[in-house]
Amino acid sequence: MNVNIAQLGQLSDGRIDGSRPGFMDAAACEFFSENGYLIVENALSRSEVDEVIADATKICKGDYGEFVGYNGPHDGQSEAEVLSNYLCIHFPHKISQVMHRNLAGRAMLEVLTNVIGPDVKCMQSMLFVKAAGKPGQAWHQDEDFIPTRDRSLTGGWIALDDATVENGCLWVIPGSQKPGVLWPLEKQMDPDFDCNSASVGFPYRDEDAVPVEVTAGSIVLFNGYLLHRSLRNNAPEGSFRRVLVNHYMSASSLLPWTNNLQKHDTFLSEDNRSVSQADCRDIVMVAGEDPYAWMGINDVNKPHVRPSGEGGCAPAQDN
Numbered sequence: 001m002n003v004n005i006a007q008l009g010q011l012s013d014g015r016i017d018g019s020r021p022g023f024m025d026a027a028a029c030e031f032f033s034e035n036g037y038l039i040v041e042n043a044l045s046r047s048e049v050d051e052v053i054a055d056a057t058k059i060c061k062g063d064y065g066e067f068v069g070y071n072g073p074h075d076g077q078s079e080a081e082v083l084s085n086y087l088c089i090h091f092p093h094k095i096s097q098v099m100h101r102n103l104a105g106r107a108m109l110e111v112l113t114n115v116i117g118p119d120v121k122c123m124q125s126m127l128f129v130k131a132a133g134k135p136g137q138a139w140h141q142d143e144d145f146i147p148t149r150d151r152s153l154t155g156g157w158i159a160l161d162d163a164t165v166e167n168g169c170l171w172v173i174p175g176s177q178k179p180g181v182l183w184p185l186e187k188q189m190d191p192d193f194d195c196n197s198a199s200v201g202f203p204y205r206d207e208d209a210v211p212v213e214v215t216a217g218s219i220v221l222f223n224g225y226l227l228h229r230s231l232r233n234n235a236p237e238g239s240f241r242r243v244l245v246n247h248y249m250s251a252s253s254l255l256p257w258t259n260n261l262q263k264h265d266t267f268l269s270e271d272n273r274s275v276s277q278a279d280c281r282d283i284v285m286v287a288g289e290d291p292y293a294w295m296g297i298n299d300v301n302k303p304h305v306r307p308s309g310e311g312g313c314a315p316a317q318d319n
Helices: 026-035 046-061 079-083 097-104 106-115 258-271
Strands: 015-017 037-041 088-090 120-128 137-140 154-159 170-172 210-212 219-223 228-230 243-250 284-287
Touching: 026 037, 026 106, 037 106, 046 079, 046 097, 097 106, 097 120, 097 243, 097 284, 106 120, 106 154, 106 219, 106 284, 170 219
Parallel strands: 015 037
Antiparallel strands: 037 219, 088 120, 120 243, 120 284, 137 228, 154 219, 154 243, 170 210, 170 228
């Protein structure tokens, strides 16, 4: 199946200048709707990027405390050696004020309130370090892992280093979000990818994908149904492809997240509610009002390391 990127003048490649006031114009919104992704350049300044990078190093060193999968202490190791211990740390915003602040940056909020609506919540952050040699992630759709009922799920991928084909940038299949189909998932064993399941059976080819090469400080926004992947970092030793990825959705959408099925089971049996009313309340409001504020906020997800898949996805993992 051939995929055609919407041709919208200067936005034909999906890039827009995030430093320009009111950058989310009609052309940007249309491109996102048609293709399922958008590249916002100059979204963060160099100093803002450097602050997040420095904070990422502190997290990996354990300066904010240990987390599930932490394999320190890292005494005597260089900064590069410390970072190379980790592929991805989930929920860094729970231990870092810098990461928490970057859930709701200026450019991020302008995009989110235009493509989702005025009321937006965040339910997840992920810090990808991805040193040279570290694996990528196979084809997948984020909605498989974070269901939103109204298809409002949106990923905000903040580049902390220049992301290139060589160091394992994001690849997307433009328009693959439009059918609204969640393709089957299978456990994959390819050591070139981490240990998450992979989407299979979709009618697109690898040749339909486009690489999303961006400079540090750019944000890539993508729809939760968009098929996307990344490849191994094949850049020289000592290089990194660091990214902070946050996931957002409409505050009006309930979140029956699989990470909290046990909590939901208890919630449902006690309150006699259907699964359609299950809602993970481990969220951060980033814009507007929360229509379910009466339910309160629960801290159920803990910072943890994602298994890297190095050497294959056997049951026993180093991390």
